[in-house]
Amino acid sequence: MKRILAVLGVVVSLGVVLGTAPAGAGPGNDVSVTLACDKGVTATVSVMWVVNSAGDAGIFDMTCATRRQSSPLPLPESAVRVTRFDVSTEPLGCADPSTEVTLPARIDCGPKVGAKLTVR
DSSP states (O other): OHHHHHHHHHHHHHHHHHTOOOTTOOOOSEEEEEEEEOTTOOEEEEEEEEOTTSOEEEEEEEETTTOEEEEEOSSOOOEEEEEEEEETTBTTOOOOTTOOEESSEEEEESSSSOEEEEEO
């Protein structure tokens, strides 16, 4: 019995040290945006969150220099609108602000060389 308690204590201690979440903890409302740009490519992207039919929660602007952002949202997210996606290899851009993209989303801009936007 002492051995079982000792093993259990070690497992719990490792969980605390490694930051493991308890089994009952639900997922947070954080959304991360990653912009990956090919070598020599410049890109600017604007992303608008759409939160469970409650309206727009916010807009993020990113460039290749930023690469990754995350944001806590007040409600679980359901989709995004890419309001701007300008890439140096794609003169017309790749944004369609009238379209909501369900999460998780991956949007590529450029046929061979360009940029990729990932939202989850």
